[in-house]
Amino acid sequence: MKRVAIVQSNYIPWKGYFDLIAHVDEFILLDEVQYTDRDWRNRNRIKTAMGSRWLSIPLKRGPRSQLINEATIADPNWNVVHWRALTQAYRKTAYFDEFAPVLEKLYRECGSERLSEINKHFLEGLCSALGIQADLQWSTKYDTAGSKTERLVDLCQKAGACEYVTGPAARAYLNESLFRRAGIKLRWFDYSGYPEYPQLHPPFDHQVSVLDLIFNTGPDAVGHLKIATSGRASR
DSSP states (O other): OOEEEEEOOOSSOBHHHHHHHHTSSEEEEOOSSBOOSSSSSSEEEEEETTEEEEEEOOBOOOOTTOBGGGOBBSOTTHHHHHHHHHHHHHTTSTTHHHHHHHHHHHHHTOOOSBHHHHHHHHHHHHHHHHTOOOOEEEGGGSOOOSSTHHHHHHHHHHHTOSEEEEOGGGGGTOOHHHHHHHTOEEEEOOOOOOOOOOOSSSSOOSSSBHHHHHHHHGGGGGGGSGGGGTSOTTO
């Protein structure tokens, strides 16, 4: 039974995003939708000695109708700035020295001007670092029709999905009956119950980039994800 998730790309997202990737057979990046300011598309949070802070990729100003896959960066040195901030925040963590070469390489080799391509570059690299087998595809791979739920159902059908997995926030806008009519099972992913881990700067905060988990727990990072007990970790 093929499971599919359809989500906009995020920059170095939190652990729950990677858990969703790990729980499906195909993860579709829906980036030909409108870009939204002050969202997770181009930024995420890290822990520092002074509390959490945002790492934001600076973008050129575009029209209000600009799509995510049309957004382009404004500063070609953003990756240098971000890696410097990460080094300062996490150099004293237990596994910084072990994982810094891998993650620094991701930043060094991130040469695209397009936000979508940058996000996909990090998603693929971080899945590899976590040992997650991921099939990441652009929604533009499929010729779809309709809007909102209709479009999601059409994407699922064209991807050959039997089950659509999505986060609980989607309850506010999804028309569940359209999935039932199409014969596609709808499953709500549960982001609750994550265990805490040794985080360098207390108090503990779950809502930070997965980089925090990697630097603090190293090779045990995947053990702090739901995929570790789902029966799908070695698929």
